[in-house]
Amino acid sequence: MFDHLVDDNGLKPVMKQHGLVLPEDLDFIKEQIAGPQDTKAWQYKGRPEDKSFLYEIVANKRNGIDVDKWDYFARDCYHLGIQNNFDYRRFLKFARVCEVDGQKHICTRDKEVGNLYDMFHTRNCLHRRAYQHKVGNIIETMITEAFLKADPHIQIEGSGGKIFTLSTAIDDMEAYSKLTDHVFEQILHSSSVELAEARQILRNIICRRLYKCLGQTQAEKPLHEMIHNWEAELAQTIPQSGAYDVNLKPEDFVVNVIVMDYGMKEKNPVNNVRFYCKDDPTTAIQIRKNQVSKLLPEQFAEELIRVYCKKTDDKSMDAAKKHFVQWCMNKNFSKPQVTFICCSVENCTIM
Structure with missing residues (x-):
């Protein structure tokens, strides 16, 4: 798309007028957006390896700390009325480039580690409450x-x-x-x-x-099974209280699996950040979670399972919710959170 926009709008002469070196700078721009995923060998064309830290500014694939994230934090927290606990200006104040395993990376002061955990917590809050x-x-x-x-x-x-x-x-x-x-x-x-x-x-x-949300549950372990069969399982599930005079089909259900994490799946992104001390600002160090606080999360990812019903009449909704609760029990999922239900099933939480 970037190449198309440049060619369609005749931007190459304008870029040269402003001092850009083509095609190297075009490659650099595209690599800033989405570069090679394999970090074992240097595959970038836009800049040499001694400028590796430049690839951590726009879309940081090393640890997720980048200006793209700061931009949507400021925009979305403002419009949603959610507190943004991360101060990017403070991060920039303490940022410096240090050498790590033969490459140069952006590092920050050791005392800023707590603020970075706040940043990833803010990201999780935005996903949970909005996205x-x-x-x-x-x-x-x-x-x-x-x-x-x-x-x-x-x-x-x-x-x-x-x-x-x-x-x-x-x-x-x-x-x-x-x-x-x-x-x-x-x-x-x-x-x-x-x-x-x-x-x-x-x-x-x-x-x-x-479509109405029946509720939400969680699996004890990460899901690896095919979820497209779950709609059929929901329709075929018979609640303990017995079947209803409602014909629920697989196509009447919608199952969404939502992944909530700190941006690197189950990994702690702060483990990929390097810090420096006031007494030795040229040496990059790693700070483990247990050195920061005992109140930080033990896990950095979870999968939520939401089930919706396309039939919205009261009778169908009542039956569908009981199917959902029984289905959760059959699959040993967590006690489901449902939006509203009138039933005697013990494993049901009223919200």
């Missing part, structure tokens, strides 16, 4: 369903006049750049018979007729 909110997630799911149903019936012209669908437009940047919010409006206001199902889903979103 992975149950209503936002189900709206994403419903939009995805609508787009999948509309996919064969929407044509987008790409380079050379070639025609693409919503799902194939990513293979052509000219076509992909046309996938703006107008696609949603195009489906919503269409009169095409082929788009009727997709149109109805989007109308349901606009009118707030959303």
Whole structure:
């Protein structure tokens, strides 16, 4: 996409006027966004290995401390009214470059380790309270369903006049750049018979007729099984109180698995940060979690399982919630948190 934007807008002459060296600086910009994943050997083209610390500024794959994160922290905490406990100005004040295992990395003062844990905690709070909110997630799911149903019936012209669908437009940047919010409006206001199902889903979103969240649970261990079978399991589960006069099918359920972590899956990202001491600012050291506080988390990732029901009438919802509770018990998942339920099942928590 970056190459397409540069070529489409004729930016190379402008870049040269401003002192950029091509193609090295173009490669550097692209590598800042998404560089090689293998860090064992130096694979970057934009800068030599003695400038390795420059790749930790925009999108830091070493430990996740970068300006991209600081930017959305400031923006989203402000608009959501969530306290941002991380002061990026203080981090910049104490940042310096030190050599670690033959490469130069951005390090910070040893006394700042607690502030870094606050930063990752803020990230987790934003995901828990906003980015992975149950209503936002189900709206994403419903939009995805609508787009999948509309996919064969929407044509987008790409380079050379070639025609693409919503799902194939990513293979052509000219076509992909046309996938703006107008696609949603195009489906919503269409009169095409082929788009009727997709149109109805989007109308349901606009009118707030959303799939209802039955509740949330957790597995004791990370999930490695295929979750696409879970909808069928939910429909086939018979509650202890007996079956209901409601015909629930696999397609009536939606299962979302949400991963909450500190940005590096189950790993502690602070273990990949190096620090320096006031008395020896040129030597990089590592600070372990047990040297900081006993109140820090023992685990740095968890998987939440949310289940929704597409049928929203009271009778179906009551039956679906009991299916969900029994299903959690059968799979030895944690006691489910449900939004509302009237039943006698002991392993049910009222919220």
